[in-house]
Amino acid sequence: MNFRQLDLNLLRVLVAIHRTGSVTLAGKSLALSQPATSNALARLRDYFEDELFVRAPTGLKPTRLGEQLATDVHEQLLALETQLVGRQEYVPANSEVHWKISLSDLGEMMFLPKLASTLRAEAPHSRLSNISVNADQVTAALESREIDMAIGILAPEHRGIRSELLFHERYMAVTSLGWRPPSGRAGKTLSADQLRQSGFAVASPTATFHGSVEKMLSRMKLEDRIVLRSRHFSAMPDIARQTDLVAIIPEMYVRELKWRQDLRIWDITDAPVYEVRMVWHKSTDNDSRHQWMRQLVCRLFQR
Structure with missing residues (x-):
């Protein structure tokens, strides 16, 4: 498993599927087509050698690894957003x-x-x-x-x-x-x-x-x-x-x-x-x- 070979954009797809329990809804939230989102999930599964999400009556449910990865990645993405945007000077009048x-x-x-x-x-x-x-x-x-x-x-x-x-x-x-x-x-x-x-x-x-x-x-x-x-x-x-x-x-x-x-x-x-x-x-x-x-x-x- 070579981290340099991982497309980091795929991690946003991982988090979106975890949040919505659906490939279709995850794609809509990211402005991606359903085929593109399905392809991203397939690439994630290949990279991590795990199903990550399995079908259940209420939608896609994460495997143990899928749950751990999605939770950790989500926290890191939020922290990165704060670092890039939130530390800028905030001017309410222009917000x-x-x-x-x-x-x-x-x-x-x-x-x-x-x-x-x-x-x-x-x-x-x-x-x-x-x-x-x-x-x-x-x-x-x-x-x-x-x-x-x-x-x-x-x-x-x-x-x-x-x-x-x-x-x-x-x-x-x-x-x-x-x-x-x-x-x-x-x-x-x-x-x-x-x-x-x-x-x-x-x-x-x-x-x-x-x-x-x-x-x-x-x-x-x-x-x-x-x-x-x-x-x-x-x-x-x-x-x-x-x-x-x-x-x-x-x-x-x-x-x-x-x-x-x-x-x-x-x-x-x-x-x-x-x-x-x-x-x-x-x-x-x-x-x-x-x-x-x-x-x-x-x-x-x-x-």
Whole structure:
């Protein structure tokens, strides 16, 4: 095996097939035809004397050597990109970077307007997309550069993922103005007994929040009191207003509802506190573009 005989462009094909599980999709991501990508895979197999990828019901799966090579090569390619591009002086006003972040529907409501406004002022030629990724797929999306960062109730433990705490979050209850607890006095906080006698409406977004509302209710042994599940937090205020249900929403959203005169807001007794974090891949640690973007997110949302 002579390294000088290896066409290094083939390594990009190796990583793309590993990421997509498909010769066709790998070729599209690299602007290569399907025959050209198949030929590249054949040359890789000849060079390494290994199948590298084998067919499975869900697509191409790497062999042990294929997994090791693709993982190592991917890290080296990311590091090389950072060395060649990321260390250049970054000038936001001239930047045409397309930023890709992952936010839940609530994160989009709470973070995206302010972030977009600031980018339009400081980096007007850049673009911004919310690529909403399931919480359990955030690490893979960061590794493949599908997204640049994610913000939410996340605690990734993968060795290649970095994170920074933005703020602490807790959940509160929202009801119609005329709603009263089934028993006891109507103070500012709903007691455990009052909660056990109430019906709940909850949102269960998949992206960046890990179903933390239902986890909280499960920890409090109240999951059997969930009457309605929605995919989006944005529906919660009107559900509370038009029903006798108690909507459970994050405190940061509560702040946006303070002006509404048709809702009542309650604290929840013994509600746990969660960490809202920004997460990114370590390969961008020294990239001046990404450093600027992370500093911007902290400037806008860290408290």
